[in-house]
Amino acid sequence: MSVSVEEENGAAVEKGTIRAMEISLGDVDKTKAIFDEVSHRTKDCAALVAALAHKVKGKEMTTAKGISFLEMKNHLLLQYLLGLGGVVMTKLTGNSLRDGCFVDQLVELRVILEKIKPIDNKLKYQIDKLIRNASDKQPESDPLMHKANLDNLNPDDSDVEDQDNERPSGKKDVYMPPKVAAQPYDEEDETPAKQMEKVRKKSINRLLIRELQEEFLETPTEIFNKGEGFSSDHLSRHTKDKQRYEETYLTRLPETKKDKHIARAISTMGVLGDEITDFRPRKSSAASAGKKKSLKRKKSTSGGSKKRFRKK
């Protein structure tokens, strides 16, 4: 049995080698062409670099006032090329890339280059402008060369007139209402009876819809345990908020006499009836903040770090 396994393995290895040879024979010509091209290009490049270096050494070109960002980029790209060369070398000598340090270096450099790409984009305009200034001599009449004239932006100028506010000819002192986005109308001056009626209607509507949903939809019904025994929606919300505040800031809020009285009143059964059937609209914190409480809060807030727990 073991002999046949060996034979199978041998056949597989032979197949593998044949396949590899096929691939490599096809690529050898390609690599030859690429290497020729590389050698040509490097010769030209070397000539250019030698000329530049000669110029810099001979103090014909000063590199003192360059953009340091570009200098850094040059260094990074050079290191990257060296790394690439190292990778090619390891591959040619048949060593594994994992043992060498080139891949890590290349990855690091690549990450840095990608991170500085947005800075590159931002500097692109300025660099192009500098090059253009240095190379061609643009005439003074080019409007893009000049700074913006801020005096022309003066709104009190009589030449500029708002077309929308032009009065119709002949009619004077006609009131033109300002064009503002539409806002919902919040009737605050209603009698409490009317308000209660509205809220009752809304709540009944909501209940009806919810019942219909439960009946006809196939979503599972969620049953909430709204606090053992007695707790209205408002109270449970209050206690939940208080608990959340206490846990976030690791403090205990003081329980005033008022809170104690309310807690005692809640625990007596006589108050339950009103709590259940009380349909008075409970203002949200946003609405209540607008009216009276804003005046009160102006005194108390003094730029403290902790958020205040506001009792609704």
Place this chain on the structure above:
Amino acid sequence: MPTLSLTQIHSSDTLLIKSPWKLLNKFKMSEGTATIRTRKFMTNRLLSRRQMIVDVLHPGRASLPKTEIREKLAKLYKTTNDVVFCFGFKTAFGGGRSSGFALIYDSLDLAKKFEPKYRLQRHGLYERGKTTRKQRKEKKNRMKKVRGTKKTKVGAAAAKK
């Protein structure tokens, strides 16, 4: 029946003298085990401490004293007793469950630096001045009447009165 004089009362007889309520409490306290759980654990690097919410379940007994909770937390978080500060324990309605807060500092020096003085006082690490507010204000008002180095003499002299 011989009357017991005060000198004849020994320690073995103290059970008879103690009130019946205390006896009951003695038996009650050992009932049930307490469980300590921590929630919302957070490492506060700025104040070099670990802060958390502590939930204590103690069915059938009174709420645990803070010293016990400190011990248990120190064992749980592998620190010493003295850097654990717990406070704000409130028992839920009906008993059996209480929750509070705990802070575990990296070292006692940092604890002394960051903890408020009243909590350090609970651990015995800080002593508040014995002078009352009224006395301090009276001393200040006495000092207002005098100019210069006589202020110190005035303060001491009036206090001795």
